[in-house]
Amino acid sequence: LEGTVTQASGTAVAGARVTLTHRQDKRTVEVETSADQNGYFVFAQPHPESWLAAEREGFVQIGRTHLETHPRGGWQPARILLAPIGTLTVEVVNSTGQPARHVDGIGAAVSVGEMGLFAAMNCTPGTPLFAMAPVTDGRATLSVPAGLGLTLMEGESVFTRERNDEDVKRDSE
Secondary structure (H helix, E strand, O other), X not given: OEEEEEOOOOOEOOOOEEEEEEEEOOEEEEXXXXXXXXXXXXXXOOXXXXXXXXXXOOEEEEEEOOOOEOOOOOEOOEEEEEEEEEEEEEEOEOOOOOEOOOOOOEXXXXXXXXXXXXXXXXXXXXXXXXXXXXXXXXXXXXEEEOOOOEEEEEOOOHHHHHHOOOOOOOOOO
């Protein structure tokens, strides 16, 4: 299995740690390699139910291809998308322009437009929700992928409540 680690612009991400993971006998099996100076990586004999991931300090994974076999044998080339991490500060004010005090939090997710671009590159987002942060004195600071179109959400999400093992009715907001 051959592939590349790049930014959405196509710029190679050299030195990324690339993992190929699958489940076997109720345990996780992970094989690791590094992307070279061109973002190129290779895995020999991947398990057919594996998934790819990549990480590098200062970057966040924003998308990846699913492993697919090539019609003539072997594997289709794989691609993993990383983006530099940026800091987003959001000021939340009420209708009088004063810092808002009663906001549960702010979340940042990939915009619908970005998700369409990932799909066009045959990459699926790793997660649509990248960051959640509390609002303190009218401000929230989030670590997000830089250079992407993001959507901001206010309040506690169903995703966050489920992740915190709280019961959530499916028809609740």
